[in-house]
Amino acid sequence: MAVEILEAGLSSTIQDLGRPHYYNVGIPPSGAADQFSAISANLLVGNPKEAAVIESPYMGPKIRFTQATVVAVTGATMPTTLNEQPVPQWESFAVAAGDELAFGFLSSGARVYIAVAGGFDVPSVLGSRSTYVLGGFGGFEGRTLRQGDVIATGATASGTVGRVVPERLRPIMSRNVELRVVLGPYDYRLAPAGLACLLDTEWKLTPVADRTGFRYSGPALEWVEREQPFGAGSDLSNIVDTGYPIGSIQAPGGGDPIILHRDAVSGGGYAMVATVISADMGVVAQSSPGARTRFRAVSFDEALEARGAARQVRAELRRSMD
């Protein structure tokens, strides 16, 4: 069983839940940018949650199935069709040999996820099937998908048709985004006015928004004046090169903050003023250019509570599939 890519979309990749344990040598976690949507798509078709799926930003691919199987589409809202007939998102459905899955224009969110019963069977590299394009490995030949690619899917007894993710569990995708952040690790480098500006501004997501990072436009941030330490670089936003947390926000040169995502550079020399909490990284992934975005500071304990709440939602998702 395999799928054939008839149209690739913009930069579709194969992703699972990620590749931990190699960040210390500059290999980022990769994996689905919106993990909840990827998990949902897998559970819908009867896969384990960590099976490999297709992630497609802004534009869905067009794909043909070589054999009958079960498919589910989650994530961004995009009209989805099978042989030009509408099929639902967040619900598993059967496809026959030769059927073609296609997508219309994005109406909300940014990234669509496609799961097939058995998962996409690409080689596991360092314990993961996720594509890391910058490193040129993982996923399908270490790159974004192209027209003509034929991707094998794993063996499976049979998928499950007609499973649905209940409406109340589906993420809300809005053009007005609030992201919860924990201040730091380098928030002390911002002057009080700079910190106020970070938290009071309605930032706008620029087109520079991909798996490595999301750049926002807005006013310049004011930094604490200092004589730069040896090795740090001359700009006030510079620090001695260090490791970057996933989700951390930096503002090179003082303006246009960037949130690092799952294919981020693992380190560098820009002060990270705040870090998006894990529960909101999927919200970042489903933001599309132009999204009006505010950063709301929460305490570390509030971040842990939010993480607990997200875990509850995933537990409910699993129960809803029983």
Place this chain on the structure above:
Amino acid sequence: MTARTESRYSWGGDEHLDVQISEAMTLEANFTAMAMSNALSQMSIPGVIDICPANASLLLRFDPDVVDPRRLEVTVRQIEKEVRAAPSHSLKTRIFEVPVWYGDPITEGTGARFREGHQRPEGTDLEFAALENGLDSVQAFIDMHSSSPWITSMVGFVSGLPFMFQLVERDRQLEVPKYLRPRTDTPALTVGHGGCFACIYSVRGAGGYQMFGITPVPIFDPAQRLPDFADFMVFFKPGDIVKFRPIDEAEYGRIRGEVDAGTYRYRQAPVEFVLEDFLVDPVAYNTKISEALDGC
């Protein structure tokens, strides 16, 4: 600002603990980061996902559903105390040689495409670096760059990219500012420099470091084709000691041939680096550890 005797601990979201050992780059801070990293790795704490030593800091990534973050912080602080209290700091590591074709046409061609907006639009990055360091020739700069070894103070940015800090006193450190505007292109295996750090670009891509030359030797091999990559696709490890050896075009071509044939082996030897011994007489110590490469 006075030197901090204790690190600054802070959370990065709910999955990271960041330990800022020093705001300025020092060999001592880097050693503290590496020693803490090694001690924490040996503890194999469940729920700790990544331990990333950096130039003067340490980043941990953890799963707070598995490990209590505040207990983890207590453990890390305890490790820091033990590391700082240790009477001597030594690192069992290796020294290896990286051949470099300085002033090669590949990186100079790329440099020429990004001259607009460079601090010194006329000339090359090497000429700029020589001037910035008060040296009267490019050759004098190359001599300083290649005569004393460097320690790999951090691996990261992108796959397997080493940051290296030269093992010389502060007043002999080569310092060159980064590009004013980052390039959108850098050839793979470019030997670069920004601030006080050397780097080798592991893959082609964006970059802001000045470009001095190119090495024919891979440092990142996802296909694991060469024997030195049999165990892992990344060659550099934090703590590796590196000696740059200037080569010419002919030798560059010859080594490339060996790499293409899959026969190239790094010239390397195990060494133990003792920080306190180095600080007493850096020049003599460097000569001694570099001798480990003789006969390799």
